[in-house]
Amino acid sequence: MIGPYQSDRARLARAAAAQGQPGASSIGVVLRENAARLEEAVGLAAAIDLTIVASMIATVSEVRPATWFGKGKIAELAQIIADEHISLVVMDCALSPVQQRNLERELRCKVIDRTGLILEIFGRRxxxxxxxxxxxxxxxxxxxxxxxxxWTHLERQRGGFGFLGGPGExxxxxxxxxxxxxxxxxxxxxxxxxxxxxxxxxxxxxAPWPTVALVGYTNAGKSTLFNRLTRAQVMAEDMLFATLDPTARLVELPRGARAILSDTVGFISELPTMLVAAFRATLEDVIEADIILHVRDISHEDSAAQAADVTAIMAELGVGAQETARIIEVWNKADLLSPDERQRLETLAANQPEAERPVLVSGETGEGVDRLLAAIEDRMAGRRAVYRITLDPSRGADISWLHEEAEVLDRRMDEDGQMVMAVRIAAEKEPRLLRRINNARLIRGAAAPAPRHEGEASASEEEVRRKGDLKPWRGGQSA
Missing domain, CATH: 1.10.287 (Helix Hairpins)
Structure with missing residues (x-):
């Protein structure tokens, strides 16, 4: 395993050029440690049961277009390969076809790059x-x-059809x-x-249920968290790309509402563009989701760089970082943190604005999961309008439709024997509601929810009761 990484200066210059910045020093780029990059590459190789005989970092100041390395480094690598009887070299970078061919000729063994390795993992999983x-x-x-x-046999020609077919292809x-x-x-x-x-x-x-999608760097613990939230049994192992096939399950929220939770393929730095394109049909579930949970392995030393990679790929899919209204950052693997680090992160999270505040959890132990579910429910509430509706109890079809297509927050009988309901409904279903029930009155439009404290009703619920003239439930009043 070879980590042929450019120097930090060259990487900064490349990032500056990619973002159109005049100089590398003015750009806020999170650079990953080379040791962590190599460790990740070794993990990728282990994911397809390759035996790592030797691994090394080979820093280069300038990439050679023919072989990536200079002649001296090529000779050094060839000697190591011969001494260790190595049959496969994995280069943790994207090689051009010419570079790959020339390296195989010089090193006298098969060479694959990062893209080929990831494709092999995906093919097996x-x-x-x-x-x-x-x-x-x-x-x-x-x-x-x-x-x-x-090999050269690919240059042989096949004959054309008939006598005048020419040399063929x-x-x-x-x-x-x-x-x-x-x-x-x-x-x-x-x-x-x-x-x-x-x-x-x-x-x-x-259906009346909103959708929630889990996204994050590979091995950030998404599937473990998915199992914890839904009580499912999808594959969750400590390996890269354990999940490729998407899975969706219903999840119960604290105040009785439900949502559809979807587990997706993990992202990785330098994810091949052809994989992003090929998996776009699957990743459209992320694009269309009401809420996106960005799961981070907060215990990882490169957590910030991994988050930047995920954000970049989501931007490719059309989900910009400015969409904070539907993105909740989940700091996972809290059980691996030291007490001091946990205290530091809790303070850091508490000082962030409510709309951007991350949730510290552990999918393994269940710590913080209740807070996460409450955050999902509050964020859902902020993205949906609430209506007050008065119906005659004989209108069973309309009442049934409301229970099927909307979230019924409250239902009471008034002094005149009419049924008064407070319902929360998705934006795309509002026109159908207004056509079906002409006395529907808007209590609260879609907006960001107010802060709430654990164990208390959300401000949006109190607002629904106050503006909808609905009193807290008492026995015998519920319809």
Whole structure:
């Protein structure tokens, strides 16, 4: 395992150029430690049961277009490979096809880069047909550019048809054509998958339950937290990319409401662009979610850099960091923190604005999960309007519709024998509500919820009771 990392100065300059900044010193970039980057790469290799004979960091000031390294480093690596009888070299970077071919020639063994390693992991972990198609599409896109590495037999020509068919196509052209054809078939299948998932999302929107999506760096503990919140049994192990196939379950919120919680594939630094494109059908669940839980391994030394990588990928998907109204940052693995570090993080979280305040939890022990569920419910309340409705009890169809399509916060009988209800409803269902029930009166529009203390009713609930003329429940008054 080789970590061919550029110097910090070169990385800062590259980041500055990518963001259009005039100088590297003026840019606020979180640089990951090279040792942590190499440790992550070793973890990726271990995820597909590769035996790591040797691992090393090879810092370069300037990347060579032919072989990445200079001649001296190439000779040093070739000697180590020969002495240790190494059959595979993993380069923790993105190699061009020419660099990969030249390195294999100079080092006299097979070489794969970070993209190829991640694709291999995804290929082994995807179990559903959808996941397998997405991985195969990304792999073919990657492989198409690397046919240049193949042996000389790919330059042989096939004869044309008949007597005047000409020399025909070379073998490499035939292979590229087969890859293009296969990619086109997979893309058609994935388009059908996308339509199917879109129908599923539409069906979920017709239900009264909002959607919550878990996102985060790989191995941040998303699946463990998912199991804790939903009492499910999805695969949750201490390894990179343990979850590839998305899973959705109902979760109960503190005041009786429900939400659909979705577990998604983890992100990683330098995630291959073809994987982001191939998994877009799956990641659309994140784009469409009412609430996004950004799960961070707060005990990891590179937690800040990992969070920056996740934010960058979410920006590629169209979810900007400015959408704080639907993003809750979850600081996971609190059980691994020292008492001093826990106190520091709790103080740091408490000093942040309510709309951006993270929640410190442990998916392993369940610590902080109640606070997280309450934060989800409060954030949901802020994104949905509340209406006061008066109905005759004989209108059973309308009452049933409200229970199915909206969240009924309160229901009472007034002195005239009319049913008075306070309901919270999603924005896309408001027009149907107003068409169906003409006396619906807005109590509170969609806005950020006011702060609440643990064990107390939220300010939005008190506002509903006050503006809706609804008194606290007493026995015998509930309809």
């Amino acid at each position: 995807a179990h559903t047909r959808e996941g397998a198609l997405q991985v195969e599409l990304a792999h073919l896109e990657y492989q198409r550019s690397r046919l240049v590495r193949s 070379t073998q490499i052209e035939a292979d590229r054509r087969q890859i293009r054809d296969r990619m086109a078939r997979i893309q058609r299948d994935l388009d059908q998958v996308r339509r199917t998932r879109s129908l599923h999302r539409q069906n979920r929107k017709r």
